[in-house]
Amino acid sequence: MEPYKYEKSREWFDRALKVVPSGVYGHLGPAEGNFIPVDKWPLLGSRAQGTYCWDVDGNRFIDYMCAFGPNILGYNDPDVDGAAMEQMKICNCTTTPSYKMVELAELMVDTVTSADWAFFAKNGGDTTTAAVMCARAHTHRKKIVFVGGFYHGVAPWTQKVDYPGVLPEDVANNLYIPWNDTAAFENIIAENEGEIAAFISTPYMHGNYLDNELPAPGYWQKIRELCTKHGIVLIIDDVRCGFRLSLEGSDAFYGFEADLICFCKAIANGWNVSALCGKEFMKAAMCSLSYTGSYWLSAVPFAAGIANITKMKALKLPELLREKGIKVCEGLKAAAANNGFDLVVSGEPSLFYLRTANDGSLFLHQEWVAEMMQRGVFVTSHHNHFINYALSDEDIALTLEIADECFGIVAKNNPKYFG
Amino acid sequence: MLDQKTLAYINMYAILGTLENLCELDPEARALMTNPKPIALAFDVKGGPKATITFAGGRVRVRPGIHKCDIKIPVGSCEKFNAVINGTATPVPVKGFRYISFLLKDFDALTKLLERYLRASEEDLADPVFFERSTTLMLYVIAVSLSQIGDYDEIGRFSAGYIPDGEVAFSIKNGPAATIHAKDHVLSTEKRYPENPRAIMEFESLELARALFDGKVNALACIGNGSIAMSGMINMIDNLNRILDRVALYLA
Numbered sequence: 001m002e003p004y005k006y007e008k009s010r011e012w013f014d015r016a017l018k019v020v021p022s023g024v025y026g027h028l029g030p031a032e033g034n035f036i037p038v039d040k041w042p043l044l045g046s047r048a049q050g051t052y053c054w055d056v057d058g059n060r061f062i063d064y065m066c067a068f069g070p071n072i073l074g075y076n077d078p079d080v081d082g083a084a085m086e087q088m089k090i091c092n093c094t095t096t097p098s099y100k101m102v103e104l105a106e107l108m109v110d111t112v113t114s115a116d117w118a119f120f121a122k123n124g125g126d127t128t129t130a131a132v133m134c135a136r137a138h139t140h141r142k143k144i145v146f147v148g149g150f151y152h153g154v155a156p157w158t159q160k161v162d163y164p165g166v167l168p169e170d171v172a173n174n175l176y177i178p179w180n181d182t183a184a185f186e187n188i189i190a191e192n193e194g195e196i197a198a199f200i201s202t203p204y205m206h207g208n209y210l211d212n213e214l215p216a217p218g219y220w221q222k223i224r225e226l227c228t229k230h231g232i233v234l235i236i237d238d239v240r241c242g243f244r245l246s247l248e249g250s251d252a253f254y255g256f257e258a259d260l261i262c263f264c265k266a267i268a269n270g271w272n273v274s275a276l277c278g279k280e281f282m283k284a285a286m287c288s289l290s291y292t293g294s295y296w297l298s299a300v301p302f303a304a305g306i307a308n309i310t311k312m313k314a315l316k317l318p319e320l321l322r323e324k325g326i327k328v329c330e331g332l333k334a335a336a337a338n339n340g341f342d343l344v345v346s347g348e349p350s351l352f353y354l355r356t357a358n359d360g361s362l363f364l365h366q367e368w369v370a371e372m373m374q375r376g377v378f379v380t381s382h383h384n385h386f387i388n389y390a391l392s393d394e395d396i397a398l399t400l401e402i403a404d405e406c407f408g409i410v411a412k413n414n415p416k417y418f419g
Numbered sequence: 420m421l422d423q424k425t426l427a428y429i430n431m432y433a434i435l436g437t438l439e440n441l442c443e444l445d446p447e448a449r450a451l452m453t454n455p456k457p458i459a460l461a462f463d464v465k466g467g468p469k470a471t472i473t474f475a476g477g478r479v480r481v482r483p484g485i486h487k488c489d490i491k492i493p494v495g496s497c498e499k500f501n502a503v504i505n506g507t508a509t510p511v512p513v514k515g516f517r518y519i520s521f522l523l524k525d526f527d528a529l530t531k532l533l534e535r536y537l538r539a540s541e542e543d544l545a546d547p548v549f550f551e552r553s554t555t556l557m558l559y560v561i562a563v564s565l566s567q568i569g570d571y572d573e574i575g576r577f578s579a580g581y582i583p584d585g586e587v588a589f590s591i592k593n594g595p596a597a598t599i600h601a602k603d604h605v606l607s608t609e610k611r612y613p614e615n616p617r618a619i620m621e622f623e624s625l626e627l628a629r630a631l632f633d634g635k636v637n638a639l640a641c642i643g644n645g646s647i648a649m650s651g652m653i654n655m656i657d658n659l660n661r662i663l664d665r666v667a668l669y670l671a
Contacts, residue, residue, distance in 0.1 A: 013643065023643040031642040034653055038645045162578040162661040209654040361585070361617040361651045382653060 003374035040370040048075035050390035061378040066386035069265030074390025087303035098299035115277030124239030124264035125153025135198035135233035138285035149207030203250035212347030271304035325349030331400040339407035371406035427497035431468035433563035449477035461488035490515030562597030566606035585617030618651035
């Protein structure tokens, strides 16, 4: 297969660099997105449909990043987009919020096990910040326990003390423990008796640059028990996993109930809405917060969310995504082994993480990812991937065929490891 | 906020340590050393770095620790040592008064020449040979400062705490290079390209490196346009970049 070229991407990116900091900033850009080497990657897109996206050069990609999660049914899903378009004719951003807000909140409460109420915003970080503020308002305590390797957004409190623009004071009340370590949690509770407002964590460890780790048996039940015993609010950041493991919430998937649970990416299949859901006893504290935004109660994303959740329920989507993810992961492992690669697959199948273990670094894996990109499969070297409903068996077969070719190319280029 | 102890280590190993490279790169520097016999100068900083600098045959060598020396300069604190380096305090040796002329003449001239390269004027940089030497020396100063900040600065140590073991190549394409070693979250620097890097951060040219060192371009934008290439264990580079952000603070 002839490798893709990205001439128009480069032209557009050079224009962007003049008027946008970093050209494309954040996780979708070449720096944080780990485009290695940058000339092998598309930089700007033109359109998307189903499981595919196209760049400005017209190159088509089977997209395993799904806009880093929001695309769960497939880009431009007719049912979700139809509902959004219908709502757009009626009203969107208005002085009196649409009743669609109530309908979506009722649907969230009916769907998510630990939800007695839903509070809407725009991005995942809006909801993690709301959750922490709510926990502090409820407990009148200041400290928050994080799990090492965490990512809960980009607000200063979620960043680390060495990040540009972050003050030591911003993170002065952050405490850190390792993943899957309940003893460390017990110790930190003892060391900070009566001072911890909340424990915040993703349902499993899906940090970047490392193999993803599932919860050990009994881990979440012990964390739940300790939080309850010590009056600590248990916050689950389900922004990334939400609706891909279970429509009832990833806490339900792992057999426990959170006090507060944050959703965003997959609520509305790409329409911009996030939600913090919580238990009844947390509602008063949430009511007390001064926390809102200009577009948080817009009706179009609410209509899209209602259509999306309704469709996901009808499809029993998490099971389908899991099946597709298993097919992809097993196929990739076989293609890797066929070419002498030790491909480590970790995390849940619908959000699988990949690492090549042959070289003890990421050079080989980055080479393979770059070859995949140039042949139309959008994967990444540092982050978990995402499965969407529109991904067909034919797409998976093509992915595996390309993967086999790319493993072969990298093996040939690295006789040191595959000679 | 600057930590005086960290700054003292930077001054000892990144600034005075670069005298080694100055004498390798510039014949004028070698000519400044008129001492017919080797001279060893030891700085003993209370609560800070201790190192012995040997001047012999036109070469300079900086070794950690107090070794056999001809001149010994005890300094009461990191703050005082930093004042000596920035020229606002005068060092007083307790040993080696007969070498005082070396201190006042040769050593002083060498450090002034180094300062000319490290705080280069636009006029000097217009000379391609000076430009290359200055940028090379800057790369070494920055590479050594990275490990000092990662080892001593409170926030730098936080960043180093996230760096896995291994060697990072910090280099200019077809030009000078350094290795940042990480072992159990302690950093050290060698002024050579690593044999087995786990991560690579490479500037495409001396000009690009210079612009970056002078704060005229942004590293993230350079990654986007391909003028800075990174690969391998990006979490090593990511955390080194956070320390790099503090290098500018210390070297300002």
